[in-house]
Amino acid sequence: MPIRVLSEVVAAQIAAGEVVERPASVVKELLENALDAGATVIVVEVEDGGRRLIRVSDNGAGIAPGEAVLAFHRHATSKLQTVEDLNRIATLGFRGEALASIGAVSRTTMTTRPHDDATGTTIQVEGGALRFQRAAGAPTGTAVEVENLFFNTPARLKFLKADSTERRHIAQLVTNYALAYPGVRFKLVQEGREQFHSTGSGSLADVLVEMLGLETFRDMLEVRPQPSSRPDLPPVEVWGYTSAPGLNRSNRQQIVLFVNGRAIADQSLTYAVVQAYHTLIPAGRYPLAVLMVRLDPEQVDVNVHPTKAEVRFRAPDAVFAAVQRAVRRAVIDQAPVPSMGGDPYAAVDQGWNPPSSAANAGLNRPLVPGEQQLRMQLDSFGAGRYAQQRPDSPQFATSAQGSAIPAGPQAPARPRTLPVLRVVGQAGAMYIVAEGPAGLYLIDQHAAHERILYEQFMAQHAAQQPAAQHALAGATVELPPASARLVEEALGALRDLGFVIEPFGANTVRVRAVPALLADRDPREVLLGVIEDLETGSAPGAATLEERLVRRVCKAAAIKAGQTLSFDEMQRLIEQLERCVSPRTCPHGRPTMLHLSGDELARQFGRL
Ligand code: ADP
Ligand code: MG
Numbered sequence: 001m002p003i004r005v006l007s008e009v010v011a012a013q014i015a016a017g018e019v020v021e022r023p024a025s026v027v028k029e030l031l032e033n034a035l036d037a038g039a040t041v042i043v044v045e046v047e048d049g050g051r052r053l054i055r056v057s058d059n060g061a062g063i064a065p066g067e068a069v070l071a072f073h074r075h076a077t078s079k080l081q082t083v084e085d086l087n088r089i090a091t092l093g094f095r096g097e098a099l100a101s102i103g104a105v106s107r108t109t110m111t112t113r114p115h116d117d118a119t120g121t122t123i124q125v126e127g128g129a130l131r132f133q134r135a136a137g138a139p140t141g142t143a144v145e146v147e148n149l150f151f152n153t154p155a156r157l158k159f160l161k162a163d164s165t166e167r168r169h170i171a172q173l174v175t176n177y178a179l180a181y182p183g184v185r186f187k188l189v190q191e192g193r194e195q196f197h198s199t200g201s202g203s204l205a206d207v208l209v210e211m212l213g214l215e216t217f218r219d220m221l222e223v224r225p226q227p228s229s230r231p232d233l234p235p236v237e238v239w240g241y242t243s244a245p246g247l248n249r250s251n252r253q254q255i256v257l258f259v260n261g262r263a264i265a266d267q268s269l270t271y272a273v274v275q276a277y278h279t280l281i282p283a284g285r286y287p288l289a290v291l292m293v294r295l296d297p298e299q300v301d302v303n304v305h306p307t308k309a310e311v312r313f314r315a316p317d318a319v320f321a322a323v324q325r326a327v328r329r330a331v332i333d334q335a336p337v338p339s340m341g342g343d344p345y346a347a348v349d350q351g352w353n354p355p356s357s358a359a360n361a362g363l364n365r366p367l368v369p370g371e372q373q374l375r376m377q378l379d380s381f382g383a384g385r386y387a388q389q390r391p392d393s394p395q396f397a398t399s400a401q402g403s404a405i406p407a408g409p410q411a412p413a414r415p416r417t418l419p420v421l422r423v424v425g426q427a428g429a430m431y432i433v434a435e436g437p438a439g440l441y442l443i444d445q446h447a448a449h450e451r452i453l454y455e456q457f458m459a460q461h462a463a464q465q466p467a468a469q470h471a472l473a474g475a476t477v478e479l480p481p482a483s484a485r486l487v488e489e490a491l492g493a494l495r496d497l498g499f500v501i502e503p504f505g506a507n508t509v510r511v512r513a514v515p516a517l518l519a520d521r522d523p524r525e526v527l528l529g530v531i532e533d534l535e536t537g538s539a540p541g542a543a544t545l546e547e548r549l550v551r552r553v554c555k556a557a558a559i560k561a562g563q564t565l566s567f568d569e570m571q572r573l574i575e576q577l578e579r580c581v582s583p584r585t586c587p588h589g590r591p592t593m594l595h596l597s598g599d600e601l602a603r604q605f606g607r608l
Helices: 010-021 024-035 065-071 083-088 098-104 154-157 163-180 206-214 266-276 316-334 346-350 371-381 445-462 480-491 491-497 523-535 545-557 567-578 599-603
Strands: 041-047 053-057 106-115 120-126 129-136 142-147 185-190 193-197 221-224 237-243 255-259 260-266 287-293 422-427 431-436 439-444 470-480 500-503 510-515 593-597
Touching: 010 098, 024 041, 024 053, 024 098, 053 120, 065 106, 065 120, 083 129, 098 106, 098 142, 098 255, 098 431, 154 567, 163 185, 163 193, 163 255, 163 260, 193 206, 206 237, 221 316, 221 431, 237 316, 255 266, 255 470, 255 480, 266 287, 266 316, 287 316, 422 567, 431 445, 431 567, 439 445, 439 567, 439 599, 445 567, 470 523, 480 491, 480 500, 480 510, 480 523, 491 500, 491 545, 510 523, 593 599
Parallel strands: 041 185, 255 287
Antiparallel strands: 041 053, 053 142, 106 120, 106 142, 120 129, 185 193, 221 237, 237 287, 255 260, 422 431, 431 439, 439 593, 470 510, 500 510
16 A cells, blocks of 8 residues: 555544543543633543443533633643643643543533623534534533544444443443542432432542442541651652551552552552552452552653653652552551451540541541550550469460460560450460450451561561571472472572581482471471472562561461460560551461450450
8 A cells, every 4th residue: 555644534533543442531521621711610420331321510610612622622731831831730621632532532522601790601512523603602611522432443343341340440440530629519420320429528538438448448548748868869658548458459440549649559659558458358359449640740751651641750660659658557567456346446545536428537547446545545554454364373384395376575665556455265266355545356366476586587687687497307308399499599598597507419419417496397298398398489569488488488487276375485475466557467467366356355245
């Protein structure tokens, strides 16, 4: 075929394809226009998943009659003039492409009236051609109606997913914008039914309650901006909500990020959020988060892609670190103990009144509800609160030497991270039953011990202390060839942990020493466990080899379920757990304890 310049219509359809991929893209562009026009009320109506009709009405600035046609021209925009303007974009739109693109692949009717004008204008564009423009009575603001989307691009139409899929995308999008603009009242009506609305109260918490429901929202932790640790990097502010570790999902889709009010897709920032939960939620599970990131517009390039969903940061490390720090802080400071009664805060809630309406939920919440109360209790009770109740008769004396639970230093190394707990007993040789100021706690002895060992190990590692070793006469272990290679490659990492392993013939190794923690374990079994970890490989985002090995050692060394513990052992275990940075989960992210609050007990016994 000879080379020819494409007709304007074909060129327009190709360009439109980049902006308008599916009905949700139309909704996105129209929402952005409404927000850029300063609207405080936006209504989105959708029929047949957006194929038949998408209508977005706003009470924003409107368009003057003389400019209405221009709005549908490609590269016609009121938001940008010079190349320099591109460096500091403060509006959601700027490419001047959306209306032109939408008009090219549908029949679009826009009715608009600026605040100061007595009458409005209606203009219709179909398949890129102007059908009519006329004066019309209209409320102030703009309503854009998009009908028969993709009527002239059958290929696109064919690839559209089921209406229900498109509806879901649209709902997600509208909720996202409602989160980013809590001061704007949004309403979404799909197939004639109201599906979502926000109040426009200005509070992110309010929108989240609408989106998640009050129950789930209560498991969200507030993320507050943290002072930067790197004054040399540009300032980045991060705030919003993120889930307590107990609330998690099987995919990342509920991690929603906004940069300067724009919903963005950024794998690296999503990873920063997930990273912040490291060892706190199980592998393969993901938190829920809604995070606002604010930074100088000059620090972000939004002109990366026609859909404007990707951005580029001038200092990506600064943004990554800010997100991770803020989320981690929120999670470590506020994570509650999972509750057996379904309401994790009930026990410590005496100082917190449940919101009378969703409107106030968490709005000015300084911490997770009740957490402050809990802290007060920790401070005022001190370590001696239950001392007099602690059994110290001989039958509770320290158990045999070489107990699996090393005694911790008596002086507290760091502030308590749990309330003071008094051991009541052991259940099923698996769980420690304990009592605290806020009710009853069931502690998984194995998970708790794993957490303690893990933190001790990591602290040692951070202090670059050599790992304590236990020398062996030299147990030889024969391995499948592939496993033998893996062990050989990891000899360095293993040595750091306290293993001394040497090759001993083709596929045989000799274990000369193991970490001291594992002194009484079968070296062969330990080694086979380690090999399992080596075989897991390093999937992207997975823990480093060293970390996996540390966890393995801690798992192997921790007291097992089924092991009867003396009172003293249990008390010491709990004292050490109280000093852990993250006492509420094991290194694999499972909970170490469950909480049954005083209120919950009273409820269950019908006392309330
Ligand atoms: P962009 O948003 O990138 O400027 P669009 O094609 O989306 O490009 O819109 C073109 C212009 O039309 C905008 O710059 C704005 O001036 C005007 N416009 C579009 N939608 C609205 C609206 N809802 N309210 C007021 N003005 C609007
Ligand atoms: Mg626009």
